[in-house]
Amino acid sequence: MLPATLREVLDTFALVNDPADRAALLIDFADQFRPVPPDVATPPFPKSRLVPYCESEAYVWLVLQANGTANLHFAVENPAGISAKALASILTSTLSGLTPEAIEQVPPDIVEQIFRQNISMGKGMGLMAMVQAVQALAKAARQR
Amino acid sequence: MTAPVESRGYVHGDVLVSTDWVADHVNDPEVRVIESNEDMLLYPSGHIPGAVQVDWTLDLNDQVRRDYLSREAFGALGSRIGITPGTTVVFYGDKNNWWACYAFWVFQLFGHTPARVMDGGRLKWEKEGRPMTREAPKHPATTYRARERQDGPHRAFRNEVLAHVRSRGQLVDVRSPEEYSGARMHMPEYPNEGALRGGHIPGAKSIPWARAINPGDGTFKTAGELGEIYLQEQALKPEDPTIAYCRIGERSSHTWFVLKYLLGFANVRNYDGSWTEWGNLVGAPIEK
Numbered sequence: 001m002l003p004a005t006l007r008e009v010l011d012t013f014a015l016v017n018d019p020a021d022r023a024a025l026l027i028d029f030a031d032q033f034r035p036v037p038p039d040v041a042t043p044p045f046p047k048s049r050l051v052p053y054c055e056s057e058a059y060v061w062l063v064l065q066a067n068g069t070a071n072l073h074f075a076v077e078n079p080a081g082i083s084a085k086a087l088a089s090i091l092t093s094t095l096s097g098l099t100p101e102a103i104e105q106v107p108p109d110i111v112e113q114i115f116r117q118n119i120s121m122g123k124g125m126g127l128m129a130m131v132q133a134v135q136a137l138a139k140a141a142r143q144r
Numbered sequence: 145m146t147a148p149v150e151s152r153g154y155v156h157g158d159v160l161v162s163t164d165w166v167a168d169h170v171n172d173p174e175v176r177v178i179e180s181n182e183d184m185l186l187y188p189s190g191h192i193p194g195a196v197q198v199d200w201t202l203d204l205n206d207q208v209r210r211d212y213l214s215r216e217a218f219g220a221l222g223s224r225i226g227i228t229p230g231t232t233v234v235f236y237g238d239k240n241n242w243w244a245c246y247a248f249w250v251f252q253l254f255g256h257t258p259a260r261v262m263d264g265g266r267l268k269w270e271k272e273g274r275p276m277t278r279e280a281p282k283h284p285a286t287t288y289r290a291r292e293r294q295d296g297p298h299r300a301f302r303n304e305v306l307a308h309v310r311s312r313g314q315l316v317d318v319r320s321p322e323e324y325s326g327a328r329m330h331m332p333e334y335p336n337e338g339a340l341r342g343g344h345i346p347g348a349k350s351i352p353w354a355r356a357i358n359p360g361d362g363t364f365k366t367a368g369e370l371g372e373i374y375l376q377e378q379a380l381k382p383e384d385p386t387i388a389y390c391r392i393g394e395r396s397s398h399t400w401f402v403l404k405y406l407l408g409f410a411n412v413r414n415y416d417g418s419w420t421e422w423g424n425l426v427g428a429p430i431e432k
Binding site: 081086 | 183202267
């Protein structure tokens with residue numbers, strides 16, 4: 001069961017078939033990307049936060065709140081990492097404020113729904129690795 | 145400070161232009177600046193004003209078979225981006241011009257010889273603080289009469305590579321040393337893209353593509369510096385037929401460009417099947 005916030009974004013992407021329009025939508029999300037705030041982490045970021053296989057040097061944090069919900073944060077160190085920024089922006093805006101249990105339910109194949117066929121296999125797997133990293137952090141937080 | 149392109153001693157140095165040259169020619173009707181990237185979102189997120197995009201997957205590859213576009217499709221592409229066979233096309237892009245060189249190479253399959261690469265690519269242009277825009281250029285469409293695709297001079301197929309191995313021809317493996325040795329099945333920080341075996345084509349010399357560039361700004365090294373690597377250290381002979389390969393043919397188009405134009409190798413071809421074909425071929429010889 002996907003969170004309603006994320007479902008809404010996926011539904012929007014499902015309606016946009018023109019590659020240029022999809023690119024514009026993704027760039028809108030990338031423009032809204034805000035890197036991890038300094039009270040959570042400052043560079044140089046530890047390797048333990050690095051998303052494996054992601055070419056854009058993406059780092060990820062999940063911060064558990066007192067009320068049991070979690071906030072997600074990313075850093076994308078490659079300035080050309082527009083796709084990673086777009087996905088990070090979608091994940092933080094739709095999943096922050098949810099419980100780790102809900103976040104853990106988000107499967108990596110949402111990347112295919114968002115980016116469709118317009119990415120190479122390598123990039124697709126790197127982006128899916130971002131979702132897997134989020135899942136792993138959510139699972140760890142749930143088990144804490 | 146990198147030396148000016150014209151002073152670097154390249155054999156066919158006119159194929160490489162500087163960011164200054166591009167800045168002076170972006171509005172030249174005889175010139176079309178073309179961005180080619182791995183990441184399809186980069187161009188729409190900001191590009192050189194007036195530049196068009198040619199996407200390696202959507203524009204240059206056949207959409208069904210593993211092959212390049214047909215003559216008809218190349219004609220349609222040229223018409224869409226508003227060029228004629230006489231227009232000077234200038235490629236630039238991300239990843240130190242991997243995809244720019246790849247697009248340049250595909251254009252050579254169709255004999256579009258007035259072609260250049262912008263030294264340093266997208267990164268250098270951006271680092272120099274030059275203008276970028278999200279505005280799509282409005283170039284009137286043309287009718288591009290494409291020539292038949294001529295793979296022979298520029299492209300090597302697996303059986304030709306096998307014959308080349310047997311005759312102990314020059315082969316250049318431009319992947320990372322770990323991919324060459326078989327220790328890794330993919331580029332560092334990249335996932336495995338489906339080769340069943342690791343290693344390299346027998347007899348291939350390991351010369352990672354990045355050795356040809358200055359890491360600070362992505363520009364090509366001088367002819368003297370390139371000669372020290374390819375000719376002295378690796379003892380390649382410019383007069384001997386040479387085949388370069390990588391994983392899918394993009395990094396090796398970068399080295400193909402270096403060998404053919406900057407060092408003037410007489411006969412150099414890109415094996416675009418590369419390791420994703422060779423590492424899956426039943427019975428193909430492999431060295432580790």
